[in-house]
Amino acid sequence: MATQRTIAIIGACSNNGKLASKKLAIKKSRLLLLDENTENLLMLKKEIEEDRGDADIEIMECFKEAGWEADIIVLASDWQAEKEIVTTIKPFITGKTVISFTSDNKCLLPYSKVIALKEENKDWPDEMEAMLKNSF
Numbered sequence: 001m002a003t004q005r006t007i008a009i010i011g012a013c014s015n016n017g018k019l020a021s022k023k024l025a026i027k028k029s030r031l032l033l034l035d036e037n038t039e040n041l042l043m044l045k046k047e048i049e050e051d052r053g054d055a056d057i058e059i060m061e062c063f064k065e066a067g068w069e070a071d072i073i074v075l076a077s078d079w080q081a082e083k084e085i086v087t088t089i090k091p092f093i094t095g096k097t098v099i100s101f102t103s104d105n106k107c108l109l110p111y112s113k114v115i116a117l118k119e120e121n122k123d124w125p126d127e128m129e130a131m132l133k134n135s136f
Helices: 015-024 038-051 063-069 079-092 124-135
Strands: 005-010 029-034 056-059 072-075 097-100 113-116
Touching (some): 005 063, 015 072, 015 124, 063 079, 072 079
Parallel strands (some): 005 072, 072 097
């Protein structure tokens, strides 16, 4: 029996966050969605649940709690916000996989496995999904 993985998507309402949320809303995954725009976050959750009735999605408000609960963290917010978020959750994500759309996080998270995806690469959603399938 496969273990359920928990994936936190920080900046879930950004373009990258929406794509990642929809791609990762699969069986055996629990999504923790975080974003400053609660209204859009609720709409995203509803949209995913309508598309995938079996999706396990929770809206979170606390970066630290999400970092603590998640096995994998997807950072999909803009770089300035991301830098602040990384500083806040750093103690809670040691040893975890962090997927980022900026490459500067490797120096900020030396004790996490940081995977940098290039958003200009249009295949990044499939690459991310394949990487995560191989890690669990």
